[in-house]
Structure formats: structure tokens, C-alpha cells
Amino acid sequence: MVDAWNNKVPLSAVIFETFISIILVVVVVLILMKYVQRRKKPVLYLFLTFSSFTLASVISTIGRWISYLAPDGSYLTVSYTDLTTMTAFLLIAISNCFVIAFVETVFANKGVDFALPFLVTNGIVVGMSLEAIVYWFSNKEFGLIRDRFYILVLLAIISLVSYGIMIYFAFKESRHNTEKLPRTGFNLIAVYGISVSLLFIFFALDSVSITLIAAFSKGYSPFYYLGWTFAMIGVFLGYLGYIMPGWLKKIIVKKDS
Amino acid sequence: MIQAVYIISRTGLPIVVVDKGDENSSFSDQALFSGIMTAIQAAMEEIDVGTPKFVDTRKFEIFIELSDNIAVALLRKVHTDVERSIIHEITAEILGDISSKFPNISDYNLLTEEQIEEIEHFVEEMMKKGDKEIAQRKATKIVSDSFW
Numbered sequence: 001m002v003d004a005w006n007n008k009v010p011l012s013a014v015i016f017e018t019f020i021s022i023i024l025v026v027v028v029v030l031i032l033m034k035y036v037q038r039r040k041k042p043v044l045y046l047f048l049t050f051s052s053f054t055l056a057s058v059i060s061t062i063g064r065w066i067s068y069l070a071p072d073g074s075y076l077t078v079s080y081t082d083l084t085t086m087t088a089f090l091l092i093a094i095s096n097c098f099v100i101a102f103v104e105t106v107f108a109n110k111g112v113d114f115a116l117p118f119l120v121t122n123g124i125v126v127g128m129s130l131e132a133i134v135y136w137f138s139n140k141e142f143g144l145i146r147d148r149f150y151i152l153v154l155l156a157i158i159s160l161v162s163y164g165i166m167i168y169f170a171f172k173e174s175r176h177n178t179e180k181l182p183r184t185g186f187n188l189i190a191v192y193g194i195s196v197s198l199l200f201i202f203f204a205l206d207s208v209s210i211t212l213i214a215a216f217s218k219g220y221s222p223f224y225y226l227g228w229t230f231a232m233i234g235v236f237l238g239y240l241g242y243i244m245p246g247w248l249k250k251i252i253v254k255k256d257s
Numbered sequence: 258m259i260q261a262v263y264i265i266s267r268t269g270l271p272i273v274v275v276d277k278g279d280e281n282s283s284f285s286d287q288a289l290f291s292g293i294m295t296a297i298q299a300a301m302e303e304i305d306v307g308t309p310k311f312v313d314t315r316k317f318e319i320f321i322e323l324s325d326n327i328a329v330a331l332l333r334k335v336h337t338d339v340e341r342s343i344i345h346e347i348t349a350e351i352l353g354d355i356s357s358k359f360p361n362i363s364d365y366n367l368l369t370e371e372q373i374e375e376i377e378h379f380v381e382e383m384m385k386k387g388d389k390e391i392a393q394r395k396a397t398k399i400v401s402d403s404f405w
Contacts, residue, residue: 040403106403107396173396182397185405244405 009067009081013220016228017061023232024054027239034243045102046242052095056088063088082144083136089155090129093122096162103162107169121158125151152207156200167193181244181252188241195234202227259344259384260317263287263330264355264362264376269295272327272365273373275380294321294330310345320344322352326363329355331387343394347387354383 028050035043063084070080100118108114128151136144145152167190174186206223209216216222240248261276271291276282294312298321301309312319318341320331329352333344355362359376362368368376 034404038403042399042403106399109395169396176394177397181405182401185400186397242404249405 009064010220011068013224014061014064014068016225017057017064020228020232020235021054021057021061023235024050024057027235028054030239030243042102042106045098045105049095049098049102050238052091052098056091056095059084059091060088077142078140079136079142079144082142083133083140085145086129086132086136086148086151089151090126090133092159093125093129093155096122096159099162099166103166103169107166107173118158118162121154122162125155125158128154149207153204156204159200160197163193163197166190167197180255181249184252185241185244188237192234192238192241195230195237198230199227199234202230259331259333259347259387261332262351262380262384263291263294263328263332264380265291265295265328265330266363266365267295267323267326267328270365272362272368273376273380275377275384276332277384278332291330294319294328298323298328311341318344320348322348324352324356327352327356343391343398344387347390351380351383351387355379 028047031043031047031050035047063081066080066084097119100115100122104110104115128148132144132148132151170186170190170193174183174190177183177186202223206216206219206221206227209221209223210219213221239245258277260278261274263271264273266272269292271284271287274282274287276287297312298309301307308323310321312321317332317334320333322329329348331344331348331351355376358379359372362376
């Protein structure tokens with residue numbers, strides 16, 4: 001068990017995270033361009049969602065690179081992976097808040113009462129992550145994530161609920177539409193939500209498999225790579241659903257006519 | 258929620274009123290409202306500044322659609338810009354449907370009790386349909402305006 005948590009980061013994981021971070025940065029720039037064009041609140045919330053998520057991914061990737069390049073053993077005495085992963089948790093919780101703001105503005109329209117429980121729960125995750133980050137500066141040894149595994153569990157649950165609500169509303173909206181363009185757009189948004197949810201599910205399975213499956217005891221199991229694969233698929237579908245490039249619109253409209 | 262629908266003759270008399278917010282509203286209140294709406298509209302036309310199709314009283318928004326014989330005024334509590342354009346379309350739809358389904362509605366003196374009840378029932382159905390449509394189309398409109 002100790003070996004599992006102490007496993008050094010493999011190159012494949014570093015490359016995978018670098019690749020997803022680059023894709024995320026590109027999508028964030030595209031969303032920012034859309035916001036500059038339209039200046040609408042939902043685009044701003046989506047931009048903030050993707051920005052926080054991208055920053056989490058970039059910071060996590062930096063941690064993996066430092067850990068990968070560190071001389072053998074030194075990453076155990078000063079674990080930058082622990083620090084960056086915990087920072088990523090904090091940023092994902094912030095990203096969840098903007099997901100809820102987006103859902104409230106576009107679909108729910110129920111005001112603060114709707115958003116409050118989600119904001120409070122994500123706020124708790126932010127607080128716990130912040131406490132862990134502060135603690136890291138007093139004890140940089142490997143083990144911060146292992147000792148605060150409950151933060152990951154709470155973050156996974158609140159993320160699944162947040163994206164679950166978005167999936168529900170997007171599918172509902174798609175069903176009510178008779179025109180092909182909005183129907184396709186909402187379906188893509190819902191599938192984007194499913195893909196991001198699968199990222200959290202597979203990360204949880206990766207953490208559990210370290211303990212339960214001997215073959216995966218060194219960590220970075222196939223679940224880890226599956227999680228990132230779904231994240232990549234999700235980001236691409238999210239780009240298609242939200243930004244809806246001209247070529248996609250043409251295909252949809254052509255099929256509809 | 259759509260509060261009330263007034264079907265008003267071009268002379269300013271209320272032909273049929275379905276008011277969900279105040280079911281006990283008196284005929285004189287309804288006649289006064291219809292008269293004021295017609296007077297505002299006639300005055301605006303008289304001084305050639307156009308026909309008002311939307312009145313905002315801060316408490317209610319009133320959407321007005323006109324044909325040669327009747328006017329339809331739809332009352333709704335104040336809401337967002339996105340909903341406004343949808344409600345304009347719904348009000349126009351009510352006017353179109355009423356005019357084609359009840360072509361003799363402008364001869365309101367000749368309408369029987371049964372006919373008035375039928376019109377009221379029809380308007381109630383349209384109000385339900387309108388509320389449902391607003392709920393359904395709002396998100397689509399927001400996302401379309403923001404992204405697509």
C-alpha cells in the first residue's frame with residue numbers, strides 16, 4: 001500500500017496530462033473569443049468554468065513534470081505532486097461553482113436558493129483544500145493526498161451532482177426542441193457533462209484499484225488513462241456543443257432541410 | 258406565469274377576460290383597463306407616433322397585438338428581456354388563433370353564453386400552452402443568443 005502511494009509518475013501520465021492541458025488552453029481561448037464577441041453572462045460563466053478547470057489541469061501537469069524529472073527519491077521528501085494536485089482540487093471546486101452559475105442562469109432560473117447548497121459544499125472543499133495547501137508548507141513530505149483522501153471523495157461527489165444537474169437540464173431541453181440545431185447543441189452539452197462525470201468516476205476507480213487490485217497497486221491504472229481520455233472527448237464535445245463551429249452548423253442545417 | 262388575457266373590441270370594450278391573478282376582478286375594472294389600453298393606443302395613432310405593442314407598468318408587462326376587429330392584451334409580471342420576445346410571439350399567436358377560430362368575435366353583442374365560455378376555455382388553454390412554451394424556449398433562446 002505504501003509503495004502504491006509512493007510510486008513515481010510514469011512518462012505516459014505526464015504526456016497525457018500535458019496533451020489535455022494544451023487542448024484545454026485552446027478551448028479556453030475559443031470561449032474567450034466568443035465572450036468578447038457576445039458579452040453574455042452564460043459565456044462568461046462557461047469561460048470561468050473552463051478557465052478554472054484548465055488551470056487545475058495545467059498546475060497538475062506541472063506537478064507531474066517536476067515529480068517525473070526529480071532525482072530518484074527526492075520527490076518523496078518534497079512532494080510537489082501533492083501540492084499541485086491539492087491546488088487542482090481547489091480549482092475544480094471553484095470551477096464547479098461556475099458550472100452551477102451557468103446552470104442557474106440558463107436552465108433553472110430559481111435564483112440564489114437553487115445555487116446556495118452547491119456553492120456551500122464547493123466552498124467546504126475549497127476551505128479543506130486551502131487548509132491542506134497551507135499544511136504542505138510546514139510538512140512537504142509525500143502523503144498529503146493520501147492523508148486527506150476524503151477531500152477527493154467529497155469533490156468527486158459534488159462534481160458528479162453539479163454536472164448531473166447540467167446533464168438532466170440539457171437532455172430535457174433537447175427533448176423539447178423540434179429544431180435540429182438546438183437539439184444537437186443540447187445533446188452535445190449533455191454528453192460533455194457525462195464525459196466530465198466519467199473523468200471523476202474513473203479517477204475514483206483508479207484510487208480504489210490501487211488498494212483492491214494487485215496488478216494496479218503501483219497506481220496510474222487503466223482507469224487513470226480512461227478518465228483523461230473521457231476528459232479529452234468531453235472537452236471536444238463541449239467545444240462542439242457550446243461554440244458550435246460553422247462547419248458543424250452547416251452539417252446540422254443541411255441534414256435538417 | 259401569464260397573469261391575464263384580455264380580448265378587447267376596437268371600441269375599447271372587453272369581450273372576454275381570463276384573469277388568473279384576480280378571478281374576482283369586477284367588470285368595471287376590466288372595462289376601465291380595456292378602455293385605457295384602447296385610449297392610449299388611439300391617442301398614439303392619432304398623433305402618428307405608432308401603435309404601442311408593449312407597456313411596462315413596473316408591476317406588470319402588457320403585450321398587445323391588434324387585428325382590424327379585436328385586440329389581445331396579455332398581462333405578465335415583470336420578467337427578463339429574453340422572455341419578452343417570446344411573449345410577444347405568444348401574444349401574436351393568441352390573436353391569430355382567436356381570429357381564425359372565432360371569425361365573428363368582433364360582433365360581441367351577438368355572442369351567446371356558450372360561445373363566450375368556449376372562448377374563455379380556449380384562452381385558458383392558450384395561457385397554459387404559453388406558460389409551457391416560455392419555460393421550454395427560454396433556455397434555448399439564452400444559449401442561442403449567447404453561443405450559437
